[in-house]
Amino acid sequence: MSVDQPQEQAVALRAFQQEKRQVWARDRDTGALLYLPDGRADGEVSPGVTWRSRTAEGRLLCPIPGCGPFARVVASPSRRHHFAHRSGADHARGTxxxxxxxxxxxxxxxxxxxxxxxxxxxxxxxxxxxxxxxxxxxxxxxxxxxxxxxxxxxxxxxxxxxxxxxxxxxxxxxxxxxxxxxxxxxxxxxxxxxxxxxxxxxxxxxxxxxxxxxxxxxxxxxxxxxxxxxxxxxxxxxxxxxxxxxxxxxxxxxxxxxxxxxxxxxxxxxxxxxxxxxxxxxxxxxxxxxxxxxxxxxxxxxxxxxxxxxxxxRLLGDQAAARERLAALQEQRSRDNEVRRQQEQQRRREKAEAYAAEQEEAQRQADLRASQEQRRRDEERAAALARQQIPLLDQYPLLFNEGPAPAPPRKRGWWPIRRRRQR
Ligand SMILES: [Zn+2]
Structure with missing residues (x-):
């Protein structure tokens, strides 16, 4: 049976509220327990028979054994519809x-x-x-x-x-x-x-x-x-x-x-x-x-x-999806790590190669400088050797003259000659 929205809400609101009003009655003729739905005090208990008439006839009994018939049905807009005892006949004190x-x-x-x-x-x-x-x-x-x-x-x-x-x-x-x-x-x-x-x-x-x-x-x-x-x-x-x-x-x-x-x-x-x-x-x-x-x-x-x-x-599905996401994430992370590791290796290799090349170049330069130095020394030595071969007198004639060099003879008439030539 489908229940419309207001009724459903009413059920949710009314349920578990410690309702103490009596809503069940025992039929005196059949012995069956009858349930009074909320808001139905003015309705019918069976076709053509109303709750009110049934109660008035004294045929609806309180279900508590030994208690008598209900006196009336109470219909109230604010409270739950219910059965009421005759005043003074309430068994609530005992039961x-x-x-x-x-x-x-x-x-x-x-x-x-x-x-x-x-x-x-x-x-x-x-x-x-x-x-x-x-x-x-x-x-x-x-x-x-x-x-x-x-x-x-x-x-x-x-x-x-x-x-x-x-x-x-x-x-x-x-x-x-x-x-x-x-x-x-x-x-x-x-x-x-x-x-x-x-x-x-x-x-x-x-x-x-x-x-x-x-x-x-x-x-x-x-x-x-x-x-x-x-x-x-x-x-x-x-x-x-x-x-x-x-x-x-x-x-x-x-x-x-x-x-x-x-x-x-x-x-x-x-x-x-x-x-x-x-x-x-x-x-x-x-x-x-x-x-x-x-x-x-x-x-x-x-x-x-x-x-x-x-x-x-839904929870199991979400958990499985989360596990899958985590696995994919971990895989991606390990892939990234691998790539990073390879990149790092490559970087180190390149660095080592660059260092080796630098060292080689430095060595080459040092060798070049050394060979140039060697060549210079060789040339010096050769020059020194060559100097030893030439007689000292030729090399340093002045060292061997006894006195200052004689002045060259003064030539006269140099100017007139030149003038004459110009003419
Ligand atoms: Zn009773």
């Missing part, structure tokens, strides 16, 4: 709402199981069929049995305290008996600690929120044990006929534990079941009628769980 809720929860589950497509044709039992194994027995709140009796689904609506070890023991019992067990926690009492989740110190696990989520709830050892065993905790609100799924928005690579990360908008956030060390989570409310049984997985598949599975697929 808490737990009894009523537990009764209606079992009735609601049995009715839903009878309509659920996977369980079509199955027999549904409330509180009356024990399951036995050689070392013990248990009686589930609701039990659905396949036509051939081979497959059984047990529903446990847990209202009282339960430790993780006790749950594991019972879960193990159903596994040994070959029974699929579905656990639904009460939307109040010890299994519903909304104040623990939203107390003064807001938890890092609740940093990211989706406005569709109905409430925040504290997680205890029991829920953490379930999460460790791969079971997502569920809650049931029989007044709103909704199932709440434990859910959280987080980046699995960096769980928001320890340092609060509420200001960090991580780009890679996924809607997933809380991690096993989370101490709080959100509850996504879905109408029970939209939930299905997954026999293979052994779980109640709420629309929220379907979304979580898709998100899990």
């Amino acid at each position: 808490g709402p737990e009894t009523l809720w537990h009764l209606s929860a079992k009735e609601l589950l049995a009715r839903w199981a009878a309509e659920e497509p996977t369980l079509r044709g199955w027999r549904v039992h409330i509180d009356d069929t024990p399951i036995t194994v050689p070392d013990g027995w248990r009686r589930p709140d609701v039990l659905a049995v396949s036509p051939d009796g081979a497959t059984r689904v047990a529903f446990e609506v847990q209202y009282s305290e339960l430790t993780g070890e006790q749950w594991r023991e019972r879960h193990g019992f159903y596994a040994r008996a070959g029974v699929v067990d579905i656990w639904l926690f009460a939307h109040h009492g010890p299994q519903w600690r909304s104040r623990a989740a939203t107390g003064s110190a807001r938890r890092a696990e609740l940093a990211h929120h989706d406005p569709r989520w109905a409430a925040a709830v504290g997680l205890r050892g029991l829920h953490q044990a379930m999460l460790q065993d791969g079971v997502t905790p569920l809650w049931l609100d029989p007044t709103a006929r909704t199932v709440g799924t434990a859910t959280a928005l987080f980046a699995p690579a960096a769980p928001p534990c320890g340092r609060p990360s509420r200001l960090v908008r991580d780009p890679a956030l996924y809607v997933l079941p809380p991690q096993q060390d989370f101490r709080a989570c959100y509850v996504e409310a879905d109408p029970l009628e939209e939930c299905r049984i997954d026999l293979a997985a052994g779980e109640l598949l709420t629309p929220a769980r379907v979304r979580q599975r898709l998100e899990h697929e």
